[in-house]
Amino acid sequence: MALTVDNLTEWINAFAQKVTDKKDYLSELDTPIGDGDHGNNMARGVKAVQESLDAKAPADLTAAFKQIAMALISKVGGASGPLYGTAFLEMAKKSKDSTEIADLFAAADAGIKKRGGAQAGDKTMVDVWEPLAAKLASGSLTQAEIDEAVNSTEEMIAKKGRASYLGERSSGHLDPGAMSSGYLFTALIETEGIL
Amino acid sequence: MALTVDNLTEWINAFAQKVTDKKDYLSELDTPIGDGDHGNNMARGVKAVQESLDAKAPADLTAAFKQIAMALISKVGGASGPLYGTAFLEMAKKSKDSTEIADLFAAADAGIKKRGGAQAGDKTMVDVWEPLAAKLASGSLTQAEIDEAVNSTEEMIAKKGRASYLGERSSGHLDPGAMSSGYLFTALIETEGIL
Amino acid sequence: MTLGITIVSHVPDIAAGLPKLLTQVAADVPLTYAGGTDDGDIGTSMAKISQAFDDNAADEILAFYDLGSAKMNLEMAQEMSDKTIHLYDTALIEGAYTAASLLEAGVPLADVEEQLKPLKIK
Amino acid sequence: MTLGITIVSHVPDIAAGLPKLLTQVAADVPLTYAGGTDDGDIGTSMAKISQAFDDNAADEILAFYDLGSAKMNLEMAQEMSDKTIHLYDTALIEGAYTAASLLEAGVPLADVEEQLKPLKIK
Ligand SMILES: Nc1ncnc2c1ncn2[C@@H]1O[C@H](COP(=O)(O)OP(=O)(O)O)[C@@H](O)[C@H]1O
Ligand SMILES: Nc1ncnc2c1ncn2[C@@H]1O[C@H](COP(=O)(O)OP(=O)(O)O)[C@@H](O)[C@H]1O
Ligand SMILES: [Mg+2]
Ligand SMILES: [Mg+2]
Ligand SMILES: [Mg+2]
Ligand SMILES: [Mg+2]
Numbered sequence: 001m002a003l004t005v006d007n008l009t010e011w012i013n014a015f016a017q018k019v020t021d022k023k024d025y026l027s028e029l030d031t032p033i034g035d036g037d038h039g040n041n042m043a044r045g046v047k048a049v050q051e052s053l054d055a056k057a058p059a060d061l062t063a064a065f066k067q068i069a070m071a072l073i074s075k076v077g078g079a080s081g082p083l084y085g086t087a088f089l090e091m092a093k094k095s096k097d098s099t100e101i102a103d104l105f106a107a108a109d110a111g112i113k114k115r116g117g118a119q120a121g122d123k124t125m126v127d128v129w130e131p132l133a134a135k136l137a138s139g140s141l142t143q144a145e146i147d148e149a150v151n152s153t154e155e156m157i158a159k160k161g162r163a164s165y166l167g168e169r170s171s172g173h174l175d176p177g178a179m180s181s182g183y184l185f186t187a188l189i190e191t192e193g194i195l
Numbered sequence: 196m197a198l199t200v201d202n203l204t205e206w207i208n209a210f211a212q213k214v215t216d217k218k219d220y221l222s223e224l225d226t227p228i229g230d231g232d233h234g235n236n237m238a239r240g241v242k243a244v245q246e247s248l249d250a251k252a253p254a255d256l257t258a259a260f261k262q263i264a265m266a267l268i269s270k271v272g273g274a275s276g277p278l279y280g281t282a283f284l285e286m287a288k289k290s291k292d293s294t295e296i297a298d299l300f301a302a303a304d305a306g307i308k309k310r311g312g313a314q315a316g317d318k319t320m321v322d323v324w325e326p327l328a329a330k331l332a333s334g335s336l337t338q339a340e341i342d343e344a345v346n347s348t349e350e351m352i353a354k355k356g357r358a359s360y361l362g363e364r365s366s367g368h369l370d371p372g373a374m375s376s377g378y379l380f381t382a383l384i385e386t387e388g389i390l
Numbered sequence: 391m392t393l394g395i396t397i398v399s400h401v402p403d404i405a406a407g408l409p410k411l412l413t414q415v416a417a418d419v420p421l422t423y424a425g426g427t428d429d430g431d432i433g434t435s436m437a438k439i440s441q442a443f444d445d446n447a448a449d450e451i452l453a454f455y456d457l458g459s460a461k462m463n464l465e466m467a468q469e470m471s472d473k474t475i476h477l478y479d480t481a482l483i484e485g486a487y488t489a490a491s492l493l494e495a496g497v498p499l500a501d502v503e504e505q506l507k508p509l510k511i512k
Numbered sequence: 513m514t515l516g517i518t519i520v521s522h523v524p525d526i527a528a529g530l531p532k533l534l535t536q537v538a539a540d541v542p543l544t545y546a547g548g549t550d551d552g553d554i555g556t557s558m559a560k561i562s563q564a565f566d567d568n569a570a571d572e573i574l575a576f577y578d579l580g581s582a583k584m585n586l587e588m589a590q591e592m593s594d595k596t597i598h599l600y601d602t603a604l605i606e607g608a609y610t611a612a613s614l615l616e617a618g619v620p621l622a623d624v625e626e627q628l629k630p631l632k633i634k
Contacts, residue, residue, distance in 0.1 A: 408526060484603055
């Protein structure tokens with residue numbers, strides 16, 4: 001359960017593929033409870049990530065995480081930019097003393113919470129990152145668990161982000177950032193040799 | 196102490212002349228406690244008033260007041276536009292049953308207060324209109340009384356308008372709208388046959 | 391009874407820019423705006439505000455403004471309008487954004503007004 | 513220690529427009545802004561915010577923003593800046609206007625912050 005530049009790149013490419021394939025769906029999820037751009041934001045972001053990794057092969061894991069973070073921070077444009085960006089920046093920092101998935105995701109999860117101020121139950125990507133980072137720490141992660149985390153946001157009332165303006169009306173809709181985060185975890189478990 | 200189209204026109208022209216002459220001074224007063232445009236606003240307004248009266252001789256006092264109000268409302272641009280505009284609109288309404296200066300100014304003063312929500316002591320033009328309308332009701336008005344009303348605003352702390360953002364720092368400056376209102380009253384007592 | 395929003399700002403760019411933020415979350419809410427004086431300078435214009443009320447496809451309008459003098463022109467335009475105009479002393483951008491989000495979701499006016507209360511700062 | 517203001521908005525027009533309101537009452541306060549994404553779309557950009565901090569002639573900056581995601585980019589830019597950046601969760605327009613008026617009048621930062629408190633709505 002350790003990360004290398006190679007399997008990180010494979011994982012991120014798989015994530016990019018899913019985001020690109022599901023671009024319209026992610027933006028659709030963002031329409032009733034947001035501004036309808038999450039798919040476009042993320043697609044722009046992962047494209048920039050791939051271009052960055054293509055343009056300059058990272059020397060090590062830390063450099064790879066940093067390139068990914070910088071591409072997301074500068075290209076996403078919406079709230080998910082600094083949030084995903086912070087997640088990868090924290091992994092970059094952590095990767096200096098550990099390449100363990102569990103350690104890296106714990107750092108990323110903490111970074112997202114610090115950056116956005118959301119906690120579990122606020123109907124954000126934290127509702128995927130927090131439980132799934134914990135699963136990774138306990139040694140396994142399944143697609144069913146990913147689906148459960150993503151789906152748990154449906155009935156929640158948003159406390160952070162644009163959906164929070166809707167109060168109770170935000171209930172009954174999946175959170176788009178939770179969905180895209182779900183793809184990140186699915187891509188992770190689908191990448192051979194990581195878990 | 197009754198108004199006619201003729202002496203109203205004479206009064207307003209005298210007011211316009213003073214505002215035009217003192218344009219820079221009024222804007223200067225508006226600089227430390229406002230946005231520095233009161234002279235320009237009022238000069239633009241009185242020019243429009245004169246153009247309106249020149250273009251179409253008002254049929255009666257009510258029509259004259261209305262033309263003055265409309266020119267000020269549409270051309271001043273700042274807070275003083277709706278305030279002076281409302282003063283003259285209220286005089287237009289009142290002029291249907293009275294041409295007495297005291298009645299007209301009482302109506303104008305009430306209109307300004309309703310429009311802006313300011314009361315005496317808030318460091319606005321109300322600190323000139325309220326006491327001087329009362330003087331007119333009691334039958335006389337002197338330049339010394341006008342000066343006193345205008346100068347009373349100097350030490351006040353603004354509660355309304357842009358100056359109110361400065362809190363205590365607004366003290367120590369004359370209110371520009373009080374000053375321009377002072378010109379209106381001076382023009383009134385200087386116009387032969389009104390008082 | 392359809393509900394719309396009218397934005398009034400001293401600055402033409404702000405008045406024109408805010409609807410761009412609002413349409414993102416409220417594509418179906420009628421939005422109009424009035425910015426600057428008749429001459430396009432910094433200030434407000436009763437005539438422009440009246441026009442923005444008229445041009446709004448809704449017959450009941452929630453109006454938001456930046457500074458106090460805008461409110462005075464808004465009230466004059468309100469008195470002259472045939473439409474029902476609600477004026478809110480909330481933060482301009484944040485109040486309008488909240489109202490737009492909720493109207494788009496079909497939230498009734500009374501509930502929208504409840505959500506606007508904590509944003510009242512004028 | 514000079515004090516300046518930086519405006520961050522999701523909308524380029526709002527970011528560019530608000531300083532026009534502020535310079536009227538604060539001609540001497542250094543003002544910079546960052547609006548929209550790197551591509552000029554609705555959103556915010558950490559790089560543009562960093563640039564606005566750098567371009568500001570002041571070495572201590574009061575920063576104001578519209579929506580929450582702007583705050584996240586602001587905080588990232590804040591962490592990267594050598595300047596002292598104060599971030600306020602106030603109404604954007606009204607908070608920035610209040611701060612600009614007071615800074616122009618030479619009011620010390622602590623007193624400015626006191627005046628900003630009632631405008632905190634985020
Ligand atoms: N404060 C926050 N903390 C954690 N996640 C957040 C926060 N604000 C927004 N999000 C996440 O970001 C997603 C929206 O991203 P996106 O649509 O790209 O940004 P924007 O809302 O700026 O348009 C939400 O679905 C949510 O998961
Ligand atoms: N709410 C109010 N009630 C009464 N008078 C006011 C009010 N607000 C502003 N004023 C008056 O208007 C004057 C400023 O006018 P002006 O500079 O033309 O408008 P602005 O402040 O919009 O630039 C102030 O000096 C004050 O006398
Ligand atoms: Mg979005
Ligand atoms: Mg967005
Ligand atoms: Mg002024
Ligand atoms: Mg002005």
